[in-house]
Amino acid sequence: MANTKKVVSLSPVPLYTQIKEVLRTRILGGTYKPHQQIPSESEMMNSFGVSRITVRQALGDLQKEGMIFKIHGKGAFVSKPKAFQNIGQLQGxxxxxxxxxxxxxxxxxxxxxxxxxxxxxxxxxxxxxxxxxxxxxxxxxxxxxxxxxxxxxxxxxxxxxxxxxxxxxxxxxxxxxxxxxxxxxxxxxxxxxxxxxxxxxxxxxxxxxxxxxxxxxxxxxxxxxxxxxxxxxxxxxxxxxxxxxxxxx
Amino acid sequence: MANTKKVVSLSPVPLYTQIKEVLRTRILGGTYKPHQQIPSESEMMNSFGVSRITVRQALGDLQKEGMIFKIHGKGAFVSKPKAFQNIGQLQGxxxxxxxxxxxxxxxxxxxxxxxxxxxxxxxxxxxxxxxxxxxxxxxxxxxxxxxxxxxxxxxxxxxxxxxxxxxxxxxxxxxxxxxxxxxxxxxxxxxxxxxxxxxxxxxxxxxxxxxxxxxxxxxxxxxxxxxxxxxxxxxxxxxxxxxxxxxxx
DNA sequence: CATGATGACTTGTCATTACAAGTTGAGACG
DNA sequence: CGTCTCAACTTGTAATGACAAGTCATCATG
Structure with missing residues (x-):
């Protein structure tokens, strides 16, 4: 119940997309730091006021983007930033x-x-x-x-x-x-x-x-x-x- | 109702994984050819005897693997089989x-x-x-x-x-x-x-x-x-x- | 003290239901 | 003949409910 950033359902952008953006912002902004555990699904259900399936869709997308990783029975955690990942320097x-x-x-x-x-x-x-x-x-x-x-x-x-x-x-x-x-x-x-x-x-x-x-x-x-x-x-x-x-x- | 490859729920492997494997086999085996439309979600619900959420999880995974692509309102289609390798990361x-x-x-x-x-x-x-x-x-x-x-x-x-x-x-x-x-x-x-x-x-x-x-x-x-x-x-x-x-x- | 059971968490899987939104073809209408 | 509407498909989004399975701390028992 920390903060109750309500997402609105009237908006043309899907709820899970809004949640994704909120979480992405918090991760990139440092609110959630690498290897830190992010709130559980049920906590997000309450804080965002949505169903679990919606939270899971947001988390699933973030996981496949490599932003977070999940451990069964423990929770979801922020991935380490990509460090050297894209150093491929394209010479135009x-x-x-x-x-x-x-x-x-x-x-x-x-x-x-x-x-x-x-x-x-x-x-x-x-x-x-x-x-x-x-x-x-x-x-x-x-x-x-x-x-x-x-x-x-x-x-x-x-x-x-x-x-x-x-x-x-x-x-x-x-x-x-x-x-x-x-x-x-x-x-x-x-x-x-x-x-x-x-x-x-x-x-x-x-x-x-x-x-x-x-x-x-x-x-x-x-x-x-x-x-x-x-x-x-x-x-x-x-x-x-x-x-x-x-x-x- | 063409063929009714029933998936079993007693198996330790999740239903959506079984469905993924069946579809993957059909695609790689040529039953579903590139750019051909695969059965709709509701057809699969019937033929596999599972709920839509399960079918969608299987299809979603296949999509993110690049095996199929979906078009809203039309259906899901087999991707061109062109394998690709992402070299943003060094991989074998x-x-x-x-x-x-x-x-x-x-x-x-x-x-x-x-x-x-x-x-x-x-x-x-x-x-x-x-x-x-x-x-x-x-x-x-x-x-x-x-x-x-x-x-x-x-x-x-x-x-x-x-x-x-x-x-x-x-x-x-x-x-x-x-x-x-x-x-x-x-x-x-x-x-x-x-x-x-x-x-x-x-x-x-x-x-x-x-x-x-x-x-x-x-x-x-x-x-x-x-x-x-x-x-x-x-x-x-x-x-x-x-x-x-x-x-x- | 060690060990095992238990309960309270977590995420994973799956069914059911409902409506929104995009596509397409058939049929009504001008 | 062209066009417009509409119904019948498709996938997209979302809520609710249920149980399974993994993790972990606590507590009772040997």
Whole structure:
């Protein structure tokens, strides 16, 4: 009964989501410290005024996010903060190349406004029918084409970007410096594929050449998905380097 | 009512776990194919003879494992079988797949002792003439070959590993649990290439298919290079997944 | 003193019920 | 013919109730 932060059921956001947010805030804010036991399910039922099934859904989500862990018969505890977890320092194309003294620029292939569709909408967390901006650019290194970037952004941002000098400026630097959007983390998926006809023509390689396909979803620091990209890198001219840590469990 | 695979409640294993296993088997076995809709919750309530909450717990687990995805108002569908490995954390292949509920095993192709040579010696920080163990394994996911792993380790460790059950145990886990070596970080380089004749034969793909080539140098927590590997993943069956923090992009 | 039983906690599993919200197709209507 | 409404599906959210099972401190018993 310590404090009775009532959650409201009239709100459009589900009760268990509200509870999740409250707990997340308390954990990140230090109210609940690592390895400390958090209130039991029945205590939360009382303090939040909800049923056990709702509390359990919130706790289950937090557990699968790695924020807490539960021990049968004992209780739920705050996980150790991820310490070194995501130290994988991604060296972006522009930055890495500039550091090595290479000159790069981008050629804008097309810029369109279209409906998000299911795949893009799901990634950017917007409705299928909402509009997004699609940017296609070929990136050059030493006058050699090295990658095709296909970016999807919410239309509001895409419209502003359309007026910028996309040939020489990095989208992410524009977003951060000019628009004041601070970027958080990104999720990447990397796979190998073969260049089809149109991709081969853009990258000036043979059809059927190996290509690194990278899907990148970038979030703001607040956790809002902002930019969904497909990057196609020439396999013969690019290597992706990263460094990762061993998790401790 | 098609078939009534009753689950038994007397069993010590929870009902939702039994249902998960049944569904997992049907998906991996091809009864439910990728993008195909699986039976609705109410159908499963009848066919399994359990309550909706139990069905939902099974489905929720499968969803978070990435085996299925749900669309509100439409139903639940089988995910594309593309296995993926999250490399935000350093994990062995088997380790990562086991967490997602996939079955894996390795086939030992060859194990040799030979001189390090310049490239391997430089990576492992040993003399060119010193001996190293070369391990070649084909890794299987769901009875399909998915990658060729070529590992180089110092001979002292390689000799011990030669006696282990490398078909079913992860090298990383053996090193950590049995040998007490705690792993630190790893450096990766990823690129795309085409399968040559011998690689294609081992992975049962066409010559010239796209392959993800990964070079991985793993260090102990103390910073000693320990394991230098070349991994060749089938491009059509594998994705590398990564989550990174801010930094410059 | 050691040991075992007990009870009061905790989380885990499961059933039943109810309504909200998204999707889709059929049929009524203009 | 197009469009609109609506019913019949789907999954999402939530309450209530019950018992199982693990943990731990306390207390009675040997």
């Amino acid at each position: 194309f522009g930055e890495a190349m500039a550091r090595m003294g290479y000159e790069t620029f981008s050629q804008l292939v097309s810029i369109k406004t279209l409906a998000a569709g299911r795949a893009v909408g799901a990634k950017l967390k917007i409705k299928e029918r909402e509009q997004v901006t699609e940017l296609r650019r070929v990136r050059y290194l030493n006058r050699e084409p090295i990658s095709l970037d296909v970016s999807y952004l919410p239309k509001t941002i895409g419209d502003r970007l359309a007026k910028e000098d996309l040939a020489h400026r990095d989208i992410f630097l524009i977003l951060e410096n000019d628009y004041g959007l601070s970027l958080g983390q990104a999720e990447l998926q990397i796979e190998a594929m073969l260049a089809d006809d149109s991709l081969a023509r853009l990258l000036k390689i043979e059809e059927g050449s190996p290509v690194l396909r990278i899907e990148r979803l970038t979030f703001t620091a607040a956790g809002q998905p902002l930019d969904y990209e497909h990057l196609f890198y020439r396999g013969d001219a690019f290597q992706y380097r990263l460094r990762i840590e061993r998790g401790h469990i | 292949f088997g380790e990562a797949m086991a967490r997602m509920g996939y079955e894996t095993f390795s086939q030992l192709v060859s194990i040799k002792t030979l001189a390090a040579g310049r490239a391997v010696g430089a990576k492992l920080k040993i003399k060119e003439r010193e001996q190293v163990t070369e391990l070649r394994r084909v890794r299987y996911l769901n009875r399909e070959p998915i990658s060729l792993d070529v590992s180089y380790l110092p001979k002292t460790i390689g000799d011990r590993l030669a006696k282990e059950d490398l078909a079913h145990r992860d090298i990383f886990l053996i090193l950590e649990n049995d040998y007490g070596l705690s792993l630190g970080q790893a450096e990766l380089q990823i690129e795309a290439m085409l399968a040559d004749d011998s690689l294609a034969r081992l992975l049962k793909i066409e010559e010239g298919s796209p392959v993800l080539r990964i070079e991985r140098l793993t260090f102990t927590a103390a910073g000693q290079p320990l394991d230098y590997e070349h991994l060749f993943y089938r491009g059509d069956a594998f994705q590398y997944r990564l989550r990174i923090e801010r930094g410059h992009i």
